[in-house]
Structures are given as structure tokens and as C-alpha cells.
Amino acid sequence: MTSPSEHGRSDGPDTTSTTFEDLGLGPELLRALEESGYRHPTPIQSQAIPVVLMGRDVLGCAQTGTGKTASFTLPMIEILAAGRAKARMPRSLILAPTRELAAQVADNFDKYGKYHPLKKALIIGGESMSDQVALLDRGVDVLIATPGRLLDMFERGRILLNDVKVLVIDEADRMLDMGFIPDVERIVGLLPKIRQTLFFSATMGPEIRRLADAFLMNPKEISVSQGGSTAATVVQAMAVVEEIDKRETLRHLIRIEEVKNAFIFCNRKRDVDVLYRSLKKHGFDVVQLHGDMVQSARGETLEKFKKGEVRLMVCSDVAARGIDISAVSHVFNFDVPIHAEDYIHRIGRTGRAGMAGHAFTIATPDDGKFVVAIEKLIGNAIPRIEVEGVPALELDMTARKGRGGRGADKGGRGERPARGEKRERKPRENAPQETLPEEAVAVDTAAEAPAPRPERSERPARAERPSRSRADNRQDNRADSRPDNRSREGRGREERGGRRRGRIDELGIGEMLHPDGVIGFGDHPPDFILAAVPLPTRSAARAGADEAAESED
Incomplete structure (x- = not known):
């Protein structure tokens, strides 16, 4: 549940005749939903909530911004209403890939479960572990955690997972991209075999489906949208420029567009900091957000952006999911995402709740293969635009990017030579090139040639x-102390050489x-x-x- 209009506010037009009362939710939940202004569920919610209430496993696939969070939080509150929590033994577990997404799930439980005496705990990195341990010691009904901190707690003996009745794996494809799948598999191995598992993802690739087959038992598959679809309310555009012109292009787009607020995505954390300082230097009101920041700073940054105190947020893909801000006007991809699915999640931050949004991508010629993968996933080409004062270029479909994000012609490795073929060495550009006459070359070659080694019989006798x-x-020592024309350094070398030869x-x-x-x-x-x-x-x-x-x- 990400925004009021996505769930059918009472003051907006009804997009469906189904109401939350028709889904089998209790009066406490219906009261909380009504106070929040929600009457009509989204497609993923109307299909998933009844199945979860039946106790079946669910495999849900829906694009970002469609209300997947509420599709499992609402029925979980109803299921957990009966029962009692035990110390260090949570009754349900929700795994999220990022701290922001985990915090948003916790906010959903606070909002919709305020009339239920349920206890929850948020176990994420960057927070005091002693406070989190104190919550677990009192017993919790819902445990919301990131995989790394949860395993740390388990290894310290602070938590037991053998009483978990409901498991939720949220944003599974993001888990895969961030390398959390081995941790998730280990956590699942610690849970009881008899449980209800809810598996949600924005995309459903082969690897995600393999994990679903391993974790779920006879699941109900629910897919309400194509895995690679984008919102129709988002206007997309792309500018192809040189690497050195990317910052100027971004500044020009921000100035000419009516930007109310915007996410600016970079692929690497260090680029987030560099771009943030560059925009700050040019007078833009901007903040930064990436995974290396402490949790308190991340929360403060998000709060400033949500309240409208700053217009721009330079961030990594940690902000591509789990941030619920319904009125974001623009998204700028300063870097073309390496994974095509990340493009969908990035531009999904705008155009939410039926509002209009704009998504601009700044590419270089070396990004050709990444752009092709994105356009193939979304099913249409991204329109190209030209920026005033910046030369427009064409994409290079044969370029290969190195680890540092540069093309082969900019210092990358480039193509490898074929087997058996030697790589041609190129002379340094600024190295002086001297030409010697053939006679001099012959003399130097003869001077550098090693002398022939004598045979064993010709070697000098001992x-x-x-x-x-x-x-x-004593006489030699006196002679050494006499002054002569040799320097001390030269004499030292000769003495050392003499001793070595001796x-x-x-x-x-x-x-x-x-x-x-x-x-x-x-x-x-x-x-x-x-x-x-x-x-x-x-x-x-x-x-x-x-x-x-x-x-x-």
C-alpha cells in the first residue's frame, strides 16, 4: 500500500466495484483502512488477500507502486490477531533487501494494525543492537529484518526461528541483485518446514522462479502486470552525450524542466557523492542517499526530501524501492542502470497514483548494450532528445565497458587478442622518439652483448x-687513514667490492x-x-x- 489513490480513496473515482469488506478482513482492519481513506483494493491486493487468508503459499508478481506491501501486511495482521508471542521466538518473519523498504513495511503494520495488540520488531543495520535485542526478549508477533542483521542476531544466540508460522520474502529480485540470496537460503533452512510462505517480486526471471520452486509449496501464482511494463503516466526520454558532458546535461535538464522534486540515480556510491558535491557547488538544493551512510543520516535525509525541504536527491539504487513519495515529478538516470529491471524500478518512483511523471536518462555511446536490454524489456524504444549546447551522439552497440564504467577507448581493457596472437604495444603518446644511426646501434649492441662463459677446463685455478x-x-689501516684524492663514497664502494671479491x-x-x-x-x-x-x-x-x-x- 503505497499511496492513497492507489487503494481507492473515498473522494476519488472508483476504479473497481470490489471493496475491502469483500476480501474477508475483520472490523478492526476495516476501521483502520477507512480512517486512512482507503476503500478499494488494487488488483494485486484483491487477488492476494483472500488466498493468504486461506493459508496458501503465494507467488506474487507486480510492478513497483501497485501496493504489494499491503497485499501481505493486511492478511498477516488478521492471521496473527489470534495467538501470543514468546520471548526471542517471533511468530512471523518478513525479509526485505534494504533498510528503507523494511522501515516502510513496519510503518504499514503501525498504520493498519493500530487496533490490534500486536508487537513488532524492526531488525536492520545501522541501529542499536541492544535496543533490538530488548524488543526480541519481550516477544514479538512480527519480525521485519534485513538478511545480514538477522543472521548476526541468530549467530549471537539472540533469536530463535523455530516458531515462525508465516514467512514473507519481499522484493526477491532485488535480493538477487544485491547478493542476498545465499543468506536468504540459509535463513529459510533455519525455519520450520511447515509454514506459510509469501513470495513477492517485481520481475519473474528464471533464477527467481527457481528460488520460488525451492521455497514454496503448491503456491497460488498471482501476476497482475507484465514484469517489464512501465507506468503509462511516465514520459520517458534519453540524451546520448559524451561522458564529460553528463553533468552539464543534467544541470540543463533540471533548469528547463518544471522540477518539483526529483530522484537522481547513479550506479556507484562514490559517484553519488561526487555528483552531490557538484550540484551543491552550482547552487542546487540537493541531498544524497546511499548504502554507506549511517541509518540516522539516511532517515534524516529521507525526512527532508519527503517534507519538501530540498528538491533533489542524488542516490544509488537503495532508493529505487521502498520509498513511498507519491508526488515525485521527475526521475533522472545520471547513469544507465546495468540491470534492465532497475530501470523500471527507478522510473517507478514517479508517475505514481495516476499522476504524470517524467523520466530522463543520460547515456554515453558506450551504454549501447545496456540501452538495448532496457528497450527490449519494456517493449518500446526510449525517445531521444538533444540538449542545447551539448553535442548529441549515437549509441555504440559494440562497445564493452570495463569494471570502472569506461569504454575500451578510455582506458578499459577492450577486446582481447585471439589465441596465439600477440597484443600490439602502442608507444606512449608523449614519449620522445629518437632515431640512432645504424652504426651506433651496432656499437651499442656489441657493447651490451655478454661475454662468452669459459669452459670448465679453462676456468682459473683456485x-x-x-x-x-x-x-x-695495522700498516694497511694507517694507509687507509691517510688523505688522498678519492672521495669517501668511492673508497667505500671499492673496499666493499674488494672484500666481496676476496x-x-x-x-x-x-x-x-x-x-x-x-x-x-x-x-x-x-x-x-x-x-x-x-x-x-x-x-x-x-x-x-x-x-x-x-x-x-
């Missing part, structure tokens, strides 16, 4: 290290015959790798030094 007395060492000669290892600066040895490994002379151990070396000292004494 050098005898002359014995040195302590007096000779150690190599002592161990009987020949000189490394490979040029300096090579990365790998190739066909010229150093001699110490091929040497068969065993290296002396530390104890043997120490014993040899002691013997030399005794002989000198």
Missing part, C-alpha cells in the same frame, strides 16, 4: 690467499660472467650456482680463524 700478519693489517676467491668461486644491469641470468648463470665446492660451515670457518691466530702468535 687462488692462494697469502697469509697476513697483524702488523701488516670472499669469492677464498671460497674458490669464479667471477660472475654476466653483464651488469641484467634482470635474469638466462644462459649465463653465475659460477657459484655451478660450483661443486662445498661451502664451509660457520663452525669450520671459526676453527680455521683460530688456527690462523695461533700460528701467527
